Structures are given as structure tokens and as C-alpha cells.
Amino acid sequence: xxxxxxxxxxxxxxxxxxxxxxxxxxxxxxxxxxxxxxxxxxxxxxxxxxxxxxxxxxxxxxxxxxxxxxxxxxxxxxxxxxxxxxxxxxxxxxxxxxxxxxxxxxxxxxxx
Amino acid sequence: xxxxxxxxxxxxxxxxxxxxxxxxxxxxxxxxxxxxxxxxxxxxxxxxxxxxxxxxxxxxxxxxxxxxxxxxxxxxxxxxxxxxxxxxxxxxxxxxxxxxxxxxxxxxxxxxxxxx
Numbered sequence: 001x002x003x004x005x006x007x008x009x010x011x012x013x014x015x016x017x018x019x020x021x022x023x024x025x026x027x028x029x030x031x032x033x034x035x036x037x038x039x040x041x042x043x044x045x046x047x048x049x050x051x052x053x054x055x056x057x058x059x060x061x062x063x064x065x066x067x068x069x070x071x072x073x074x075x076x077x078x079x080x081x082x083x084x085x086x087x088x089x090x091x092x093x094x095x096x097x098x099x100x101x102x103x104x105x106x107x108x109x110x111x112x
Numbered sequence: 113x114x115x116x117x118x119x120x121x122x123x124x125x126x127x128x129x130x131x132x133x134x135x136x137x138x139x140x141x142x143x144x145x146x147x148x149x150x151x152x153x154x155x156x157x158x159x160x161x162x163x164x165x166x167x168x169x170x171x172x173x174x175x176x177x178x179x180x181x182x183x184x185x186x187x188x189x190x191x192x193x194x195x196x197x198x199x200x201x202x203x204x205x206x207x208x209x210x211x212x213x214x215x216x217x218x219x220x221x222x223x224x225x226x227x228x
Contacts (some may be wrong), residue, residue: 043219
């Protein structure tokens with residue numbers, strides 16, 4: 001079983017819509033959680049870390065449920081520029097320091 | 113400041129040839145990672161360097177793959193006797209020790225390898 005599983009998408013939404021992505025991880029010892037964004041044929045870039053208490057950065061809200069081993073990302077008021085692939089990422093406690101485990105990504109297209 | 117750079121950006125090679133991919137991490141970053149992104153497979157970890165040593169090589173898919181890092185900076189990933197299944201984008205990332213960005217890895221633009 002893959003360490004990190006994501007909704008494969010694609011998600012196609014109009015501008016202004018709210019969209020949510022889900023992710024589950026298999027290792028209960030996972031320690032740190034992130035969402036990365038990857039534009040077409042570009043490198044991944046950190047979008048935001050995910051904290052147990054939930055956290056918000058502008059239009060983006062991330063949630064973590066350790067009991068269910070579940071991570072989510074909510075995007076409100078979608079913009080055309082939000083079109084990208086969103087990667088759910090975890091780091092395991094006790095593993096190589098900083099080694100990232102990636103989900104396969106969820107593709108989002110925002111249309112005008 | 114300068115980000116992570118990789119060269120070449122694209123590499124087309126014939127099956128059976130050896131290739132070398134280069135990564136220049138952000139200056140001062142001691143941790144360096146190589147990942148591979150294949151079509152439909154997502155990113156997979158290959159190897160991790162802390163300084164010049166590689167405490168985790170567990171992601172290297174076969175003994176045709178090797179990597180080294182010298183001077184705690186530049187790293188090269190070598191693939192010997194390339195096979196078509198090696199075709200992928202090879203991404204390098206580096207991480208600093210600044211506590212405020214302790215876990216953030218900064219990725220280079222990648223090398224797109226095509227094995228014919």
C-alpha cells in the first residue's frame with residue numbers, strides 16, 4: 001500500500017468555487033504534513049504546512065485528523081492561477097531526516 | 113538568492129548509455145535529496161545526503177544508480193547502462209538548518225531524462 005493516497009482528480013471548477021482535496025497516510029508515526037503545489041512541467045513548491053489544530057493561509061485552509069490519518073486542503077474563491085497539481089506530503093518520525101513521502105497529486109483546473 | 117539549479121534541463125540518451133545529472137543546492141544547505149518523478153507514478157525518493165555522506169540510499173532502484181556529493185555542495189546522480197524505464201524527471205532538493213524553515217525542501221527545476 002502506498003504511504004500517501006490522494007484523490008486523483010481531476011477537479012474542474014469555475015472561478016470563485018470552493019474545492020476540497022483529501023489525502024490519507026498509512027504510517028501512524030508520520031510526524032509532519034504539508035501540501036505542495038506543482039505547476040505543469042515545473043518543480044514542486046511548498047504551499048503550506050499542516051498543523052493538528054488546522055491552519056489557514058488566505059484562501060487556503062489545511063486540516064489534519066491524526067486519529068483518522070487524514071489530511072485535507074480547502075481552497076475558497078478559486079482563481080485561475082490556482083490551476084495546478086496539489087501534492088500531499090508527509091514526513092515520518094524516525095525516518096531519514098526530512099525524507100518526503102508524496103501522494104500522486106490531485107490536478108485542479110479552474111476555468112473562467 | 114539563487115535557488116537550486118540542475119543540469120542539464122533535458123537529456124536524451126540511447127538505451128545502454130551512461131548519464132550524469134548534476135545538482136547545485138542552495139548555498140549553505142547541508143541536506144540534499146534526489147527524487148524521481150515518472151509519468152503517473154508521483155515523486156519517489158532516491159537518496160539523501162547530509163554533507164558529503166549518504167545515510168539513506170534506500171530509494172535507489174538498482175545498482176545502476178549511484179550518487180555522490182563533494183565539498184558538501186554539488187551532487188551528481190549517475191545512471192549506468194540506462195534503460196527505457198529510467199525515463200523520468202529527476203528532481204533535486206535541498207534543505208537548510210534554519211529552524212524557521214527546518215522542514216521545507218527547495219526543489220530544482222529537474223532534469224527530464226528520455227531513454228530511447
